Amino acid sequence: MQQTTNTILMIRPINFRMNEQTAVNNYYQKELAGLLPAAINAKAQQEFDDYVIKLREIGVNVVVVNDTDEFDTPDSIFPNNWVSFHENGTVGLYPMFAENRRFERREDVLLKLEDAGFLIHDVIDYTSAEEENVFLEGTGSLLLDRVNRKAYCALSPRADEDLFIEFCEDFEYFPVVFSANQTVEGERKAIYHTNVMMCLGETFAVICLSSIDDKKERKNVITHLKEDGKEIIDITESQVNNFAGNMLQVKGANDTLYLIMSESAYNSLTASQIQKLEKHTAILSSSLKTIEACGGGSARCMMAEVFLPKA
Incomplete structure (x- = not known):
């Protein structure tokens, strides 16, 4: 099993804007006046x-698929929420909170990967849960430690505990469940996606521990990360607001490891945090200001990792 991949699926937007349907519980979105x-x-x-150019320059295999204008899909740039690809050739399809995001799921995207030589043996489809208003938004909601077979999930309106447990049974992961909050106008409210406050690398974890208000839950998460040998790099809520939790480690040329993040995430890190990270991995950042402001997502959300076997 591998924790990082060299192949990333990305969807190029054609009608990107702030999605009013997701803004109800994604408190990072803003109107650009x-x-x-x-x-x-x-x-x-x-x-x-x-x-995409920066990723390709370091040797990442980026499969770019253009969005279509068949439906109104302002968030199509974040494909990791509707699909996940696994080493055994299984694809996961996920139920989405916002109705207009459900149109992002496209069979032709899977066909494009098959055309590129990837094998899909099975599809596990959770999307019927939408009929019950139950959601689990892919690797936005699920943080997968693929090597140690653990899945971390911060519960929210977009991450249902029962469906998360079902995913863990189907894909053979041990569930680590907790709640993560942020302060919104003086109130503690659920962070909409786990991957906004946490990132798992091969030998480290970037996580906003202070967002886990329940001390027992926080201790449990720390215990799991430590027993798997991850160095914990703690970030603040202010850094989370700059998308410092929304990072992804990938493989570039010659299996060199890179941690991918936005410019605002990188600029929010302290010298000491950067030093700790650079012991584990090279860092690549790119400016994603507009995408972050209107979409409320960042570098990690834009990349769906492809772990499928090749023909």
């Missing part, structure tokens, strides 16, 4: 293209 939708979309496309 004075910018027309076409200008926002053009900026997002430019950030996307620059990001």
Whole structure:
């Protein structure tokens, strides 16, 4: 089993904007005043293209699929929420909280990977849970330690505990469940996705421990990370607001490990945190200002890792 992959699926947006359906519980989204939708979309496309170029320059195999204008899918740039790809050739399809995000699930995306030589043996489809208003948004909700077979999940309106346990049974992961909160206008509210406050690398974990208000739950998460030999790099809520939790470790050329993050995430880190991370991995950052502001997601959300076997 591998924790990191060299192949990433990314969806190039064509109608990117702030999604009013996700803003109800994604408190990172903002309106960009004075910018027309076409200008926002053009900026997002430019950030996307620059990001893909940077990833390819370090040797990451990026499979880019263009969004379609068949449906209104302003968040299509974040494919890791609707699909996950696993080493045994299984694909997971996930139930999405926002109705307009459900149109992001596209069979032709899977066909494109098969055309690129990847094997899909089985699809486990959880999407019927949407009928019961039950959600689990892919590797936004699930943080997978693929080597140690543990799955971390911060419960929220977009991450249902029972469905998470079902996923763990189907994919053979040990569940580590907790609640993670942020302060919104003086109130503690659930962070919408686990991957906003936590990132798992091969030998480290970046995590906002102070977001786990329950001391027992916090201690349990720390215990699991430590027993698997991960160095814990703790980040603050302010750093989470700059998407410092939304990072992903990938393999570049010659299996060199890179931690991918946005420019705002990198700029929010302290010198000591950067030093700790650089003991484990090289770092690559890219400017994603528009995508972060309107989409409320960042570098990690834009990458769906492909672990499928090759023909």
